[in-house]
Amino acid sequence: NMGIHSLIYPEMLAAKEITTSMRMSWIRQWWEFCGGALILVGVKMRETAEILNTPLCELGGLNTPYHVVAIKRDNETIIPHGNDKILLNDIVYFTTTRKYVPYIRKIVGKEHYADVQNVIIMGGGRIAIRTAQCIPDYMKVKIIEKDLNRCNRLTDLLNDRIMIINGDGRDMNLLLEEGLKNTEAFIALTDNSETNILSCLAAKRMGVNKTVAEVENIDYISMAESLDIGTVINKKLITAGHIYQMMLDADVSNVKCLTFADAEVAEFTVKEKAKITEHQIKDLKLPVEVNIGGMIRNGEGMLVTGNTQIQPDDHVVVFCLNMMIKKIEKYFN
Structure with a gap:
């Protein structure tokens, strides 16, 4: 009625992006087109990948159930051709159909990654609230927030399946007490990009497979990638x-x-x-x-x-x- 054609809520967009990226612990990025008829996944190549150091033209021919659309290597993004090879530590973007996602998981050597069941969110801001509301019911979620008044607010806004903990998410002893070693996903959503990057790095070193960091300083995004912290969320982008x-x-x-x-x-x-x-x-x-x-x-x-x-x-x-x-x-x- 006001003549506005579209409303954009950046925090909600970021929350949906986080929830989507947590569908599977082994992917960096996941996008669905036409309701999931076609899927784009971004995966970091580790030593366990079966497709390393082989020209793309030799990886299955016309019947290959995926298409490598791009390769991110160091600071360069490559549109690959038949003679290009996938190398260790590349981020490779595949398009495929839902039926063949398990096959992608096999050839990139990520079958041993546990699916996400337990999630710890550090920071209780608006993105954290929307993320907790969007996360599937089968995932157990804990939010760690150091401000007591905000904790009380989170308790009012979120349902009982979300556990709210008053504490400093940078405290490693607290994280260990709350089961960090048994957590499949750690999401850092404080208002400080450096804190989010370092917290995800610490979680990675404690064995968490899936880490997500909100990095609002664009200049830090390449640094976050070089530190191999996992998925980076920037609501501006x-x-x-x-x-x-x-x-x-x-x-x-x-x-x-x-x-x-x-x-x-x-x-x-x-x-x-x-x-x-x-x-x-x-x-x-x-x-x-x-x-x-x-x-x-x-x-x-x-x-x-x-x-x-x-x-x-x-x-x-x-x-x-x-x-x-x-x-x-x-x-x-």
Whole structure:
């Protein structure tokens, strides 16, 4: 009634991103397109991965149930080709369908990672409240907050399955008393980026597989990655993706900014007579900074090859480097 077309609540967007990243303890980032018909996962490569040091063209051919859309290596994001190899400590972004997520888990050597059942959240701010409300009921959640008045407020706002603890989350003895060693996920959401990074680093050293840090200082994001602390949440970047989506002329239903990479992932809906329907993908002359990760047709997710012909009403998931989304939207109009 006020004429506002869209409302953006950054803390809620961040909470949803955290909840999504905790679906599985072995992933860094997880996104679903068209209700999960196609999935993008980001995974850090460890020594246990089966696909290290092998050219992508030798990893299964046309029947491979996944597509490597990008590789983050040190400070560089790579759009890979057939001769590229996956190396130790790379963050690799795969597109696949839900059916083959267990297969991805196997080839990246993460089958021994326990699924998330117990969660400790450090800090009781707005993101923590929304995260606790979004976390599935089967997960046991503890929030550690040092301000007593805020603890009382959290008790009023959250249901009884969430345990509220008045204490300093930086106190390692307190964390150990609260079962840190038996916790699968540790989430640091204080208003201090340095505290969040160091706390996640300490949790990692105590054996926690899944750590999530809120890092609002953009300059610290690369440092957080170099320390290997796990998933990094920056509500500015998340919100920017939603705003950017509204500014595009093409029909875009989803835009995600990758935290560690200078890249975005967008879900385009193809219009009638769009340029991208005129040729097979290999003949479209797409920019080298662009990679089509897959598409959804009639509700079914599928991977693409150079011979794929995109049709009107298809939903196409596109990976773009260096702000290329604005330049390629002409293919979809």
